[in-house]
Amino acid sequence: MVSRVIPVDPFDLVIFGGTGDLARRKILPGLYRRFCSGQMPPEARVIGAARADHDDQGYRDFVRDSILEFTPDGRDEDGLERFLEHLHYVAIDATGDGGWEKLAELVRDDVVKAFYFSVGPSLFGALAERLYAHGLADRDSRIVVEKPFGRDLATARDLNATLAEHFDETQIYRIDHYLGKETVQNLMAVRFANVLFEPLWNSQYVDHIQITVAETVGVGGRGAYYDKAGAMRDMVQNHLMQLLCLIAMEPPARFSPDSVRDEKLKVIRALDPVEPHHIVRGQYDGAEGKNSYREDAENPRSLTESFLAMKINVSNWRWAGTPFYLRTGKRLKARTSEIAVIFKDAPHSIFGSEAGTHRNILTIRLQPNEGITLGVTIKEPGQGGMRLVDVPLDMSFADALGPDAEDPPEAYERLIMDVIRGDQTLFMRGDEVEAAWAWTDPIIEGWTTRGEAPKLYDSGSAGPEDAQMLMHRAGRRWREIKV
Ligand code: NAD
DSSP: OOOOOOOOOOEEEEEETTTSHHIIIIIHHHHHHHHHHTOSOTTOEEEEEESSOOOHHHHHHHHHHHHHHHOOSSOOHHHHHHHHTTEEEEEOOTTSSTTHHHHHHHSOSSSEEEEEEOSOGGGHHHHHHHHHHTTOOOTTOEEEEOSOOOSSHHHHHHHHHHHHTTSOGGGEEEOOGGGGSHHHHHHHHHHHSOTTTGGGOSTTTEEEEEEEEEOSSOOGGGHHHHHHHHHIIIIIIIIIHHHHHHHHOOOOSSSSHHHHHHHHHHHHHTBOOOOGGGEEEEEEOOBTTBOOHHHHTTOTTOOOOSEEEEEEOBOSTTTTTOOEEEEEESSBSSOEEEEEEEEOOOSSOTTOGGGOOOOOEEEEEEESSOEEEEEEEEEOSSSSSSOEEEEEEEEEHHHHHOTTSOOOOOHHHHHHHHHHHTOOTTSBOHHHHHHHHHHHHHHHHHHHHHTOOOEEEOTTBSSOHHHHHHHHTTTOOOOOOOO
8 A cells, every 4th residue: 555645736835934943853854855755846945034144055055954964864865956946045034124025026926825934933923914014915825833822821812813913714824743743643533434443432431541742851952941831831732732632522524624623622621620639740850960950941949840740631421530641741761652542441351350450552652653552452372271461453554554655744744735735624723722721821820829849850750759649549550651
C-alpha cells in the first residue's frame, strides 16, 4: 500500500520570522520535504520575511544550511537546489514601513496567499494591520498563527479581536502541531471508522485515561519565557487539552472543520473546575552537572511549575465517573508522549484468581515511534494449563504501509499543506482557545492567590512523589515513563 501525494494549488507562502528558530528547524525543512514528495507544485513560492538583511541568494544559502542541518537523512542534493529556486526574501519591519511595498509587489494575486506569523505574539497585531494596509488581506488570504495564543482569557480575547479586524475566522489558522501528527489523526480514524471501539468508548467500559507528554530536556535557553508561562500555559492549555478533546469528543457528523471543532468545544465546556488536591505541581531540582529549574530560569524564588499532573473530570453522559489524568514535565526519565485508554476489568473472571488481573489498554504513541497498540489478554502458548498473558496488537504505520511507502509527513509540513488546501479541521478555532483559557485561568489564579510553591523533583525521575499519590489514592498507577 503506497500513500498518494496530491499536489496542492500554486501558492505564495510568506514566512514572517523566516530566519527564526522555528522556520529553520521545522517550517523550511518541512516545505523542502513536501517539495521532494511532489506535493508542492512548480509554481509555488516561499517568501522569507524578517529583519535580517538578505537578498534572495543570501536567503537561499541560509535556508540550504538550515535544511542540511535539520534534515540529516533523506537529503537529495539536486532536489534541494531545485527547492531553493522557489525561495525569495524581503527584509521587513513588522512594526514599521520598511519592506512592505516590495512584499505587496512580490505576492501574486492569482495563487493561494498564505502568511505564516512565525514571530513573537506581540507582533501579530502589527502584521495583521500592515497586511491589510498593503492590500494583502483580501478574502482569499490566510494567516497562520503560532502559539502562544494569549497568556490568559483576556489576552486571547484581545488577540482574537485584533485579528478579526482584518481577517474572517475562516482565514485564521491557529496552529497546534500536536494535531498534525499522523497518530492523532489515526486516533480519529480508529475511533470513527471502526465499529469495534466506539461502543466501548465511555465510562461504562473505560476505567480512566492517561495523557503523558514527558521531556528529558530542561527549559534551557527559553528560561525567561518559560518562567512567565509554566507547564500549564506552555503545554496543558493547548497541546494536552487538544489531545483530551480528541479522545473525549462525540463523533462529529462529518470530518469537516466546524463539525470537529464544535465537538471539541463541547468537551472543553464540559470540564469541571479542578480541585486543588487533584493537581500536583513540580519543579526540577539540580543534579550533578545540571542546573535546577530556578538556576535555568535565573529566578531563585520562582514559583513556576516545570511539571504538572492533574485529575480532570469531564461532566457529560459519556464520561461522568471516568477521570482523565494529565501529566507533563521537563527533565523527566524519558522523552515520550502517549495517550493510554485503560479499560475496566472483565466483570467476572471465569479463569479464577490464579489467572491474575488483566486489562485491555489502548495506547496511542505520539513520540517516539508513532503508532497505536491494543493490549489484549490471551492464553500463554504451550502446556501448563490456562495461564493468561497480555500481548500487544501493534498497529504500527511502518508495518501497515509496507517498505515502499513514503514516510508520513511531519506535523508541520502536513499542517502547512492543510493551510494551502484551505482545510481548518486540524486548527484551533477562536472560541475553542478562549474556552480553554476560561477553564485554565481560575486554576492558575488559585495558585497565585495561595502563593503555592511547586514540589521539587529529581532530574531523570517521573516527577514529584505526590504525583504518584494522586493515582494511588484512587487505586490506580501511572504508566511507566519509558521510550
Ligand atoms: P526567533 O526569535 O528564533 O525568531 C524570530 C523571527 O522574527 C526572526 O526571524 C526575526 O527576524 C523576526 N522578527 C523579530 N522582530 C521582527 C520585526 N519587528 N519585524 C520583522 N521580523 C521580526 O523565534 P522562533 O523560535 O522562531 O519563534 C517564532 C514564533 O513561533 C514565536 O511565537 C514562538 O512562540 C513560536 N513557536 C516557536 C517554536 C520553536 O520551536 N522555536 C515552537 C512553537 C512555537
